[in-house]
Amino acid sequence: MSAVQTVPPALSVPVRSQSSQAQTAEHPVAIDVHGLNFYYGPKRALENINIKIPSKLVTAFIGPSGCGKSTFLRTLNRMNDIIAGTRVEGKVLIEGDDIYGPGTDVVALRRRVGMVFQKSNPFPKSIFENVAYGLRLNGMARNRADLHARVEESLRAAAIWDEVKDRLHDSANALSGGQQQRLCIARALAIKPEIVLMDEPASALDPIATQRIEELIYQLKTQFTIVIVTHNMQQAARVSDRTAFFWLGKLIEEGPTDRIFTNPGEKLTEDYVTGRFG
Amino acid sequence: MADRLIPHFQEELEQLKTRLLEMGGLAEDRVRSAVKALVQRDAPLVDRVIAGDAPINQLHIEIDSRCFKLLALHQPMAVDLRAIVAAVKINTDLERVGDLAINIAEAVRRYMRHAPVKELIDIPRMADIAQRMLRNALDAFVRRDTELAHGVLNEDDTLDALKTQVFRELLTYMLQDPHTIEPSLDLILISRHLERIGDHATNVAEDVIFMVSAKDVRHHAAEVVDSGQAKS
Numbered sequence A: 001m002s003a004v005q006t007v008p009p010a011l012s013v014p015v016r017s018q019s020s021q022a023q024t025a026e027h028p029v030a031i032d033v034h035g036l037n038f039y040y041g042p043k044r045a046l047e048n049i050n051i052k053i054p055s056k057l058v059t060a061f062i063g064p065s066g067c068g069k070s071t072f073l074r075t076l077n078r079m080n081d082i083i084a085g086t087r088v089e090g091k092v093l094i095e096g097d098d099i100y101g102p103g104t105d106v107v108a109l110r111r112r113v114g115m116v117f118q119k120s121n122p123f124p125k126s127i128f129e130n131v132a133y134g135l136r137l138n139g140m141a142r143n144r145a146d147l148h149a150r151v152e153e154s155l156r157a158a159a160i161w162d163e164v165k166d167r168l169h170d171s172a173n174a175l176s177g178g179q180q181q182r183l184c185i186a187r188a189l190a191i192k193p194e195i196v197l198m199d200e201p202a203s204a205l206d207p208i209a210t211q212r213i214e215e216l217i218y219q220l221k222t223q224f225t226i227v228i229v230t231h232n233m234q235q236a237a238r239v240s241d242r243t244a245f246f247w248l249g250k251l252i253e254e255g256p257t258d259r260i261f262t263n264p265g266e267k268l269t270e271d272y273v274t275g276r277f278g
Numbered sequence B: 001m002a003d004r005l006i007p008h009f010q011e012e013l014e015q016l017k018t019r020l021l022e023m024g025g026l027a028e029d030r031v032r033s034a035v036k037a038l039v040q041r042d043a044p045l046v047d048r049v050i051a052g053d054a055p056i057n058q059l060h061i062e063i064d065s066r067c068f069k070l071l072a073l074h075q076p077m078a079v080d081l082r083a084i085v086a087a088v089k090i091n092t093d094l095e096r097v098g099d100l101a102i103n104i105a106e107a108v109r110r111y112m113r114h115a116p117v118k119e120l121i122d123i124p125r126m127a128d129i130a131q132r133m134l135r136n137a138l139d140a141f142v143r144r145d146t147e148l149a150h151g152v153l154n155e156d157d158t159l160d161a162l163k164t165q166v167f168r169e170l171l172t173y174m175l176q177d178p179h180t181i182e183p184s185l186d187l188i189l190i191s192r193h194l195e196r197i198g199d200h201a202t203n204v205a206e207d208v209i210f211m212v213s214a215k216d217v218r219h220h221a222a223e224v225v226d227s228g229q230a231k232s
Helices: A069-075 A106-112 A127-137 A144-157 A161-167 A177-190 A207-220 A233-239 A257-262 A267-273 B008-040 B043-051 B054-074 B078-111 B122-143 B146-176 B178-213 B221-231
Strands: A029-040 A043-054 A058-062 A086-094 A113-116 A195-199 A225-229 A242-247 A250-256
Touching: A029 A069, A029 A225, A043 A069, A043 A225, A043 A242, A043 A250, A058 A069, A058 A233, A069 A195, A069 A225, A069 A242, A106 A113, A113 A177, A127 A144, A127 A177, A144 A161, A144 A177, A161 A177, A177 A195, A177 A207, A207 A225, A207 A233, A233 A257, A233 B054, A242 A257, A242 A267, A250 A257, A250 A267, A257 A267, A257 B054, B008 B043, B008 B054, B008 B078, B008 B122, B008 B178, B043 B078, B054 B078, B078 B122, B078 B178, B122 B146, B122 B178, B146 B178
Parallel strands: A058 A225, A058 A242, A113 A195, A195 A225
Antiparallel strands: A029 A043, A029 A086, A242 A250
């Protein structure tokens, strides 16, 4: 017997996006997704996703394991391209540009849409070099002093400067897990992306390091559009402005976080946030 | 951007406290105005007190909504959880104080249709005590000061005694001259409203003690105060 029987049947699920009021003059649409389907070989992992993600806010994707939230996140900077046998239908517009349109420069796209992963993955280099690497690669520093200034700015933005300023040339691997993750965030911020995607950025960290990352996310939204995937519903509640609930590859509901967690529009969302399944 | 991270939950908790203090200030101000209108027989001031309930009602709704969101989105624990639950209850108490100020103003309006029964001494004293209790209870909330909160609990007895005194004194006037019955009843009602305001301040103080020390002193406050003093 499969565990699927414990959740409501898929056919009864209405697909609804309530994101029509997501954008405001202050927070125009940064990512506009139309009719997105995603396939791993013959298996459809995402089904007709429509969502508008506003800029300079934190949007969280929640849902049970296998609901498609990480897959969807990775479609936003074409990170799924590297997986063989995958296929995308529909449109993902970033600031109006269709990122699956012909002629898209994927490297340039990933510069605009940075990513932070579940497991911190610093380069086996010094703390300084981890941040300087992307700046050099993209020719973003005019000279040595400018490079130093940009590295410092990024480390400060990721709230790790005070902890590493006296040991910038030590190996990044000597840092704690939480520090490594903030270093990876600094590395992502250094090349000034418009959007930062975060895939379970705190799930491998202890509660104190998690709290630091959460506060960091909350502060970064003044400068960046942030999309975060988390299996931790409470984390989504604490850090995000908008929350999207995914279930079995469908976007069930999207809206302001306080509404999703206090008065969701869909029974499925309510069942999930109250812990009745998932 | 700051290197140091201040959890935004703590900031929101501070904002909640600021709004509660604003609400307390408004409620206290309305009680003061209502009693001032009585002493000075100021009809326009009576009207202003009766008409001006909207800001308190708006804050009542806003504070509840803030508490609701903080509970839902931050899953507070321990002292933070107790602080938000206390805020919900204090909010209700303050809203009731605002309503009682209106009740006082309505009684003042009726009272002013008659000649003064007597010089007012105890009612202004009661108003001073009730306002002080309210102010101290809110200060105790903000400063997490259980000693100040216990002081509020002790003052409630003084307020109750004054209410009884007002009643006895006015009873003699009513017995002597039936014409004074109607205005005297309004003064008795006003003293009753002020005593109720003291009760709400007491509730706030009890919530503060629970918030700070997780001790429930309701319904047996005196024992806890006594045992607390015996220890020190």
